[in-house]
Amino acid sequence: MTASIAHYESFLLKNVSTISTLESSLRSLTWFLPGRFKDAELASEALSASLNMMSMYHDTLLTRIVQSDLRYRPLIPFSLHTRFTRAWADKSSRYKWAARLLETIRFTELVIEMGLRRNVSPRNRYRGIILLEIMKSASILSFSFLKLISFNYRAILRLMLLRITRRPLIYPPIPERDIDPTALAPSTDSSPTLAPSSPPTSLPTTPDHLRNNRVPLPQHPPLAVSPPPRSDVSIEEYLLPKALTTTSVKPLLSLVRPFSSPQEWMAEVVYISRPLVYATMLFSDRKSNRPLITILVMEFVSRSLRRDVPPSASLERSEYAKRDRDMLWYLFRGSIWDSYTRPKLSSIAASFSSMPILALFGTVMQDWIPLIDEYYYYTAP
Template sequence: MEAYKEWVRRNRLWLSSIESLANTMTWFLPERLTSSELAPEALSTMVGLVTVMNEHIVATAPEISSTEFQVRPPEDPTFPWPLLLSVVKEVEVLVEMSSEHFLGRDQKWTPVAVVEALKAFMRLLVLHKSGYKMLIDGGETLNREEKPESSHCDVLGKSQIRGATPSSSNQPRAIQAMNKYRNNVGTRPSWLVAKPVATPPPPPPTQHFEPKSSAPIRKFKILGEVLLILRPFLYVMMIRRHGLRSWRPWLSALAIDATGMAILYGSTLFPDYVFGNKSIPRCVPSKQEKNEITRRQVLWALYLMRSPFFDLYTHRRLERVEKTLKPVPLFGSLAGKAVELIQGVQAFYTYTAGS
């Protein structure tokens, strides 16, 4: 196993190209997007699982220091939930297609709901273990990037760890006196301490413990993240109850997504307007979190591919484009193949792809 790991780490670029090519080729296999033929999807799932394992091997590779000694990265003693999340996402479409093949189109949503419930449970665990940071790629990637020093809204009680105390304006006089006495116990009188020569005064502290402002922001952000985590499971459960052609699941999922994103935007970028307190600092997201917010915005396009919106609007537009390009040589064939692929993707991938 160690020999295979070393081989993967040495040839990771070459392997990445081969895996991407193999995954692309599975889309052009016969009967790729039909429920009667599961072999192409099983092959695609196998390629995806191999890719996930190889990426995990590369990510856990020991770092080489300047002295050419191998320094292993800090190992997480807990279970690798991000890796398990990636594995579950790879097999989810195969579970959906198998359920439709053996149980029928209307009964397939029960196994899909079980998979979504498992994913939601694991994501809540990852959210808790990460200190309630924003999930990157649905929890598959660890949120390790540090935020700018001017932003400390994500961390609650960090000043308590450093020994800071709450602001004296929020304390009774008796507690202020006790804190002052406690801080002065064991210290030497000022007349015994040698005075330094031309020593600049220490910079004023830039962070204070403000429970009345930071606690609501943090809880608000956690609420938004939990809503976005539970949305796929709730969406599949509503499809299971009301049917795929009902507008209730579509509108409910869109409302949950919009509410969750609005909460994240408000608590991160505009907390002073949300809470009506201009003294609350803005939480500047890291580059990794900005990319994640952009990714979530792009996933909103999947609502155009979900029934009943797809059946009433998107599908008709695609048919018009296909009819317009059909007389054109080469472009007509490409347009027909593209519409066929889009219809196949819409039937199996769009309902769980954004989860």
Template sequence: MHSKRLTYFGLLGRFADAEFASEALFAALNLIGLYHDSILVRAAESLEPSKKPIPSAHNKYTRYWINLSKTYQRASFALTFLQYTDVLMEMGVQKKWGKQAKWRLITTIEFIKVICRIILFYMTQERTVVNPTIPRREIDPSIFNQEENSTTGNQTWIGQNTRCERDNLSSVINNNTTFNNNIINDYLMSKVLYSEDIRKPSELVHRLHGIGKFAELLYIIRPLIYVFALQKYGNRSWKPWVLSIFIELLAKVFFDHFYKKKVPGGYRWISTLEKEEHKRRIRLFLFYILRGPFYEKFTRPKINNFCQSVSNKPILSLFGGILRDYQPLWENIYFYSASS
């Protein structure tokens, strides 16, 4: 999510409150995107079965719970809304009411996020909370144009024994495309089913119990503990930084133990969706280099030296300028590196 903000780097430093304007643009585009996605999903439901896009494991799983539980739906959209707007709200409150009000807001937002994730955890019958908690955009709007422009001829046939509707081979070959083996291979590969494609949506993520359940709850409350520690010891103290990374590492160790001992086949046999989520959590450790005393003592001097060394070099100086523009945000805006 944070990387998308680079889209608006051109606004930074161009006028007063450029950072606030760029963040407002980021939040607005993402919220509009949520509404647009809901329109695409409803439109795709009217397509012929053979034309409907095959959902990914993530979308299959999250849409299942959204359709099953209104509580899950509300909690997931509330969490997504906060993730899209937390930086914007922090900027606005800090500008209007100062740092004390900002930290009250941060604590409130992190508390609500924890509540939302705990609700999602129990609504999914104690399964790992995947991120994002809502379906991703996977529907290409061009499929609707293809539907409108398709020929009026018979594009499907019905099996005599199974009575299942299938595409004619001619329906997958564009009239302007030379017939070749690649077309057939691409079409057949798109129809291949893997083990996860035939699993029930709820089976795409294992239920947690014992140490696995404790690990997930520990991971969920970690950001709130970090905020309380920051307010008690300050941003320059190593205690909040060490406490936060210790909790995340402890949760990871507990997860590894759970999958090794409690899941048949161990970590190698968990679903792709679970692997993606745990890889994402590992990548989020990189944000620790932008936090607290580690940033002050190690990361910031390195960034300053790099920017200084490339200041007179073409192209590289542009990249250095972008880093310079973003430094105040990393240093002063909590949610830029919060990974929550």
């Protein structure tokens, strides 16, 4: 088994650029599969989940190679997100495995829901969704608390990460791929322990008529290149982007400040609990607006309770900005989707059908609209 893994790692290193291109191409293909044939959405999500799992495994191998060989160290530092999450993964094995399991659930949850929809009743399908949300949300508190709620899993994983770091969760909790595949191309140099297969050839001699030809001829005035225009950028403006910032020298685990008050803890716990509360309320009441209104209230409560972030805390600011942008997903949930967003998208897709190039996008849009109606995890919080 170890030899097979070693062979695969060698194959990955030699073909990393080709494999990355293939992963990207197949991932783009999954957007156009739904609606092409029966159960195309299941095939699309199964392919997408497999690609994501394979990419996570490849990232682990590439990170190990980069850390063990100085030749592959990048000249440009990794992003703050990668540095922070990798520092926590290196420090705590519990964080590393909880983060990987959380991402595994995120990659496969839609495939699991599709399988449940085809084999069990709608009520049991929502029981499965609630079980996944419990797995994703509840593991952030304490391990003694986990013994009391061992049936809660997705929430459990998030609460576990929260308890380990005592900081706002950064999504995704695992490092993203910041490695340039072309920089990992294997060297073509022969091994220094092997004798050369052929004696080195001598350098070609310089012809006699070029040996002393070192003084360039003056250019003809019409062909002379004009000097470059003088730049108006000052030296300070040129050097400022290249200067070290506080985040460049700050310890990696301090890129996000720990919580310092119960209010900050409450804001994060409320934010983590939203998906579990939403799925639980949908299980008992899928026709009213109460589930949507409840998680909207929880969203704004969490936003109002969270702490003010200084401009220097760029990683935490980017995470909160991402959470604010994710509020656009409420346009695809509940009564907002039924009464406003879906009619708008249907009319846009219908108007695209008469246009030569845009008709393709209209067809894809019409194929995706029923999937949002049928499956929870396409637009889940």
